[in-house]
Amino acid sequence: MGEIFNLQQLINGIQLGSIYALISLGYTMVYGIVRLINFAHGDFYMVGAYAAYFIVNFALARHVNIPVVFVFAASMGASALIAMAANRIAYRPLRYKPRLSALITALGVSMFLEYFFSALPFIGPSFRSFPELITQRIFTIGNIKISNYAIVDVAVSAVLMIFLTYLVRRTKVGMAMRAVSQDKDAARLMGINIESIITITFLIGGAFAGAAGILAGITYPRIYPYMGILPGIKAFTAAVLGGIGNIPGAMLGSYIMGISETFATAYNSLLGEGIAFAILIIVLLFRPQGLLGEVTAEKV
């Protein structure tokens, strides 16, 4: 302890920030495209963690050795499917209704997932310990310890973020996504199928949240149905901090969030819990468009 600003905390902060980043990106992409705060997004992360939990335990029970990559693919798929279903059932019918309506159904979807999972007898409301998917190793360099989990967290999220950046910048789908987020009507006139772009956005956002769910399971190996609420709020705050709708902004905001939370917690645990909220209020007060966001004008 003693000194508060040390390298160890910084590394822990970046590790936490990587997980936030994967959640935050889904929030920001969905907001950018349909202007909806998807409350259920944190729960997609929870779904990802449980999917991995069941797959790994299933394999362990049968003494099958399944590749880690397969686990990732499967639970990212599970979260993506849930995200897509939520969009199809609860958000899409309200697309052209007052924005409040979809916000309320998003809340409903979030509650549904949380309580449905805790009501199901084979899941239940209590904590479960996440199986050891990767054996932990600790590398000691000087007086800092780096776990291979930290390396996995940072690496997986970096790979996914590079993929996303490539997708958005260089591919047709990415171009269409940007067009829809700027001007839906113009995009439609250009022949873009808005609904399929929205579906793709939910799929990607869900998959990323699922990946974050596994990483969190590996790193902090306790999972429960409400595990998505707080990381969800924090990741959303990170998205607002970076500038909601802005992809690099969400990444930047998440690292700032992860690092400041780690340092604040080291100082005082109450402060650690409150720091996200404090950051949110400060951003809204002084720079509501976020660090990288632009001031956008609603058409009148």
Next chain:
Amino acid sequence: METILSLQGLTHYFGGLRAVHDFNLELPQGALWGLIGPNGAGKTTIFNLITGVYKPTEGKIIFNGEDITGLKSHLIVEKGIARTFQNLRVFNGLTALDNIRIARQAKNNISLFDSFLYTRKFYEEEKQAKEEAMELLKIFNLQSRAYTLAKNLPYGELRRLEIARALATHPKLVLLDEPAAGMNPREVGNLMDLIHWIREQFKITIFLVEHQMRVVMGICERIKVLDFGETICDGSPEYVKCDPKVIEAYLGRVENA
């Protein structure tokens, strides 16, 4: 004539798009001027700048000798500028009467205390607000619609309701954004008479936007023509009508006018 509204070097960017560039105006008290130009020329943006919806990137807005640039919209309304919208923005879920009464809000000095307890002052104020609103509805031939929800009114009546609502704020200057949009020729004729009439009756200044040229030709004393954010012509209707630049701006592109 004294100037009521003066726009000096008004410029506005949306991101990289320059929607309005170096727009200048000296609008005299009591005038009825028009602003025309093809779709996307920047006309509505100028109205949005005047009414404080957007803050201009550059330039100044002087109303009655007072710099109002960057002021909040409701304060600008309080100073005496009211407007209508190109795509109607009435309060759909409220009655015609309430649509009008809301616009009196700034003039209303009813405290929370009076509202909670329905004091004598509350009743007096409500009575006056209602009488005034009914008066306006009558002028616009909407009195029979007072208790109809706005969403159930036909289009032509909504247009009139929006103008009535603007007048309810007791403005000195009214900005009309494409008041004739979606009307048939007969309705347009009536509307022009009405605009003339309210100017006399309420002693207000009117600045109106149109993209169909023939609407403004009949009533405006002077016209500014905008294209791609630039002022390309400025003068009397006769002058503007014959300006080759204006003709090109309109005919050079697909236009429904």
Next chain:
Amino acid sequence: MRNKKTILFIVYSLIFYAIIFLFHSLGIISDYILHIINLSLIYVILATSLNLINGFTGQFSLGHMGFAAVGAYISGILTTLIWHIKPGNPGSYVLFIIAMLVGGVAAALVGLLIGLPTLRLRGDYLAIVTLGFGEIIRTIINNIDYVGGPRGLLGIPKFSNFTIIFITALLTVILLRNLIFSSHGRAFLSIREDPIASELVGVNTTRQKVIAFVIGAFFAGIGGALLGHLLTLAHPTQYGFMQTVMVLVMVYAGGMGSISGSIVAAFGLTFLSEGLRILLGAIGVAIEWRMVVYAVLLIMIMLFRTSGIMGGREFNFLLPFNKEE
């Protein structure tokens, strides 16, 4: 009072009060049922005040039980920890009412603190800020030993009885209704309908939103104070997100912008909730299914009947004026 309809409404309400009171004295209504009625009346206060914010003004607050917690704890601290009063002579009730009002004012101040920075912005930020606030307030309570931390504030005197709860609920309904049928109320509605147009006809929208939010928070604080003094304890888990959602479901099921709807839904859902609790307990099913029911209900309402049971209308006896008067 110059308003005949209001007097009539008060008379009806007093008849309702007298019937319940009589039935309870005769033993037709058990203590348990009376307790549920008391809870329903407290939910009437919570739901109508949340409706002011979410339904009438069109803002999306998720922190309502957070404000109720402020009211419950502040009033509880006064009666339990500072004054050490017990229900008894009229003086003790006066002190309780003061404690309740202080609780309401404290909640209103917290509302002001949260509302001022947030309500200037696009509507949906309020949702996340109030959600965060709900979490924070619980974290804070959990960490204050003076109020019992995670064990809760115990031994709160039982000042909330049917009479006090009834009168408070009645006053809340009348005051909120009066506000809604006034120029302030029209301004709230215009913000819900179209915030930009509202600002452009001269409504100071930020100010009106803050007013609605702070008044909503005040009544939530009052509701919380009553709840604490009914249950004789205040516990952080009573003021969580789940409970806020319960109130939200009341608002949307009853109908955005309808006080009558909130009243009906507060009674309906409080009884339904108790019913489900007993039923699920009896058949041995996890209590979480109850919240699953609410979640599905909320989604269904939004998808199929956005305007709720009352469709934004009011019972005639609740209106302050006859329609075209």
